[in-house]
Amino acid sequence: MNLDKRMTLKDAVAKFIHDGDTVYYGGFQIxxxxxxxxxxxRQKKKNLTTVESSTDVGGLDILVGAxxxxxxxxxxxxxxxxxxxxxxxxxxxxxxxxxxxxSNFGATSAMIAGFLGVPFMxxxxxxxxxxxxxxxxxxxxxxxxxxxxKITVVRAWRADVAIIHAQKADRLGNVVSYGSRGVTDxxxxxxxxxxxxxxxxxxxxxxxxxSDPDRVIVPYFKTLAVVHCPWGAHPSACRGxxxxxxxxxxxxxxxxxxxxxxxxxxxxWVYGCEDHAAYIKKYVNKFGQAGLDRLKPVLGFxxxxxxxxxxxxxxxxxxxxxxxxxxxKAYEEALAKKGGK
Amino acid sequence: MTAASNYKLTELMTIRCAKExxxxxxxxxxxxxxxxxxxxxxxxxxxxxxxxTEGGAIRATAPLALGITVDDxxxxxxxxxxxxxxxxxxxxxxxxxxxxxxxxxQIDKFGNINSSGVGDWTxxxxxxxxxxxxxxxxxxxxxxxxxxxxxxxxxxxxxxxDYITTPGYLSGPGEREKLGMIGGGPDCVVSTxxxxxxxxxxxxxxxxxxxxxxxxxxxxxxxxxxxxxxxKVVETTAPxxxxxxxxxxxxxxxxxxx
Numbered sequence: 156m157n158l159d160k161r162m163t164l165k166d167a168v169a170k171f172i173h174d175g176d177t178v179y180y181g182g183f184q185i186x187x188x189x190x191x192x193x194x195x196x197r198q199k200k201k202n203l204t205t206v207e208s209s210t211d212v213g214g215l216d217i218l219v220g221a222x223x224x225x226x227x228x229x230x231x232x233x234x235x236x237x238x239x240x241x242x243x244x245x246x247x248x249x250x251x252x253x254x255x256x257x258s259n260f261g262a263t264s265a266m267i268a269g270f271l272g273v274p275f276m277x278x279x280x281x282x283x284x285x286x287x288x289x290x291x292x293x294x295x296x297x298x299x300x301x302x303x304x305k306i307t308v309v310r311a312w313r314a315d316v317a318i319i320h321a322q323k324a325d326r327l328g329n330v331v332s333y334g335s336r337g338v339t340d341x342x343x344x345x346x347x348x349x350x351x352x353x354x355x356x357x358x359x360x361x362x363x364x365x366s367d368p369d370r371v372i373v374p375y376f377k378t379l380a381v382v383h384c385p386w387g388a389h390p391s392a393c394r395g396x397x398x399x400x401x402x403x404x405x406x407x408x409x410x411x412x413x414x415x416x417x418x419x420x421x422x423x424w425v426y427g428c429e430d431h432a433a434y435i436k437k438y439v440n441k442f443g444q445a446g447l448d449r450l451k452p453v454l455g456f457x458x459x460x461x462x463x464x465x466x467x468x469x470x471x472x473x474x475x476x477x478x479x480x481x482x483x484k485a486y487e488e489a490l491a492k493k494g495g496k
Numbered sequence: 497m498t499a500a501s502n503y504k505l506t507e508l509m510t511i512r513c514a515k516e517x518x519x520x521x522x523x524x525x526x527x528x529x530x531x532x533x534x535x536x537x538x539x540x541x542x543x544x545x546x547x548x549t550e551g552g553a554i555r556a557t558a559p560l561a562l563g564i565t566v567d568d569x570x571x572x573x574x575x576x577x578x579x580x581x582x583x584x585x586x587x588x589x590x591x592x593x594x595x596x597x598x599x600x601x602q603i604d605k606f607g608n609i610n611s612s613g614v615g616d617w618t619x620x621x622x623x624x625x626x627x628x629x630x631x632x633x634x635x636x637x638x639x640x641x642x643x644x645x646x647x648x649x650x651x652x653x654x655x656x657x658d659y660i661t662t663p664g665y666l667s668g669p670g671e672r673e674k675l676g677m678i679g680g681g682p683d684c685v686v687s688t689x690x691x692x693x694x695x696x697x698x699x700x701x702x703x704x705x706x707x708x709x710x711x712x713x714x715x716x717x718x719x720x721x722x723x724x725x726x727x728k729v730v731e732t733t734a735p736x737x738x739x740x741x742x743x744x745x746x747x748x749x750x751x752x753x754x
Contacts, residue, residue, distance in 0.1 A: 183567045248623070286629065305676060335567040335572045
C-alpha cells in the first residue's frame, strides 16, 4: 500500500472544498476543526452549507462572520465563553444566513441515517416544538407503517465533504480518535459523499494504527487528505494534547460580538497567518508561551486492560481426524442402512 | 451543621437542586449548571447516582475535575463507558433515564423551555438567536421526569415562551400523551429565588419554596404571569457551611457559580 494522503492545510482545502459544498463540521465542544476553519476563511470559500450537531468556541461563528456560509443545520452553536453566537445572530438578522434547527439527537440521527445510507431515521424528540414547525427541510411527522401511530423522522444528512480534527492519523488516511471525539464525527464523516479531510496532532505509521484498530473512527478509504497539524483544534481542547483555552475563546468572542471588530480579528489571526503554525507563533508572541503551557493536560491515564488482538490460525486443523463416539457412530450407521441421511 | 452565613444564590440554587436527585437514579446531565449540580449530588446525597453526559460518557464516579463542556475530557477520564452521544441518547429513547436535567434561557408556566432565541422567528430581523436546543429537547421528551435549573427574572419566567425548543406540558394537560412522548414531563424547577412544581391536574407551574431572603411577593414580581403559590409554601433551608465548602471545592474558580 503506497498511498500517501499527507498534504498541507492549504492544498487540502484548495483541492477538496468547493464553493457551494455541504460540509460536515466536526467536533463538539472540543475537537473543533479550527485550523481547517481558518484555512477555509483564508481561501474565501463561498456559499457553504454546514451540518453538525453542536459546536462551540465560535469556530462556525467566525466562518459565518467571514461570509463563507449560506446555510446551517444545527442543534447548538455558540461561543460558550461569551454565551452567544454573535456573528450567526447578525447574519440571520440581515437575511444572509438560513438556519435550520433540530435537537442534538435529531442531528445525530440525521448523520446516522447518512452513515447507514438510508433516507431518513425515526426519532422521539422534536415533536411538539417550534423546531418541527420551522424546519420541515429536516423534520417531518409520518405514520408508522407498522403501528399506524405518528412518528417524527429526520432526513439523512450527507455532506459533500467532512472536516474533522483527530489525535492521530497515518499517511494512508486511517484516523485515530479516542475519548470524547465529538458527538458524531464517525457518522458525519462516514456519511460524507466525497470523503474526509482530517487534521491530526500526530502522524503515526500504519503499523502502529493497525496494532489498535478499534480506535480508528474513519478508515483510510474514506479519507481525502491528512494534514499534520499540532494545535489544530485550538482554542478548543484535544484530549491528551491540550485543554480548552478559555481565555482565548473569550478574547475571540469579544471580537465576534461586534460587527466592526470581527474583521480585525480575522485580519490578525486568520488572513495575517500563513498557516496554523504561524497562528500558534502569533499566539506565543502575543500571549506568551505560558498561555500554551497552561493548556497542558493531566496525563497518566493509559489503559490498564491487557488487550491482545490475537487471532487463531485454522491451519491447525490439518490432519486432525473427526471427533466421534460410539453413540454417534451407531446412530449414523443405522440411519445409513435404512438409506436415510 | 451550622447554617452558612455567606453564600451566593447560585450556590443555594445548586445545593437545593441536587437534593431533587435520588440516590441510584440515572441522571442525564445537560450543559451548564447541571454539570456542577450532578458532581455535587455525587459527592453528597446521591453517591450511587449514574451520570449520563450529553457527550456520551456514563459514570459511576464523580469526575476528577469540573467539566466545563458536556464532552469535556474530565468527564471521560475514568468513566465506565465512553461510547458517545449515541449511547446516552439511545438510553433516553429506550426510556432508561430517570431524570432529564437541563438548563435553559426562558421557561413558561407549562414548563416549556426556550433556548433558541427571543422575538418573532418568522421575521429574521426581529429574532435574537441563542445557541439552540442542544440535547435538552431530546432529554425533556423522553426522560422519566424533567428537572430544570435556571436563574430567575421576569424576562426568563414568562407566560408563553417565544419559541418552544424543549417541550414541557406544551399548551396543557394531555398534550404530551397525544404526541406520544414517553417521558413524564417537568417535575421541578429550581431558580435563584425558589423551587417550583407542577399541578397534577392543570400542569401549571406553582411556587413550592422560596429561598431565604426572598419572598412570595418578590418572586411573583420576577415572574411574568400570575404565578400560583402552594398553600403549603415554605422557606428553603439555608445551606450549611459544610455544603458550601463541598460545592466550592467542585467549582473553585466560580466558573459556573460566579
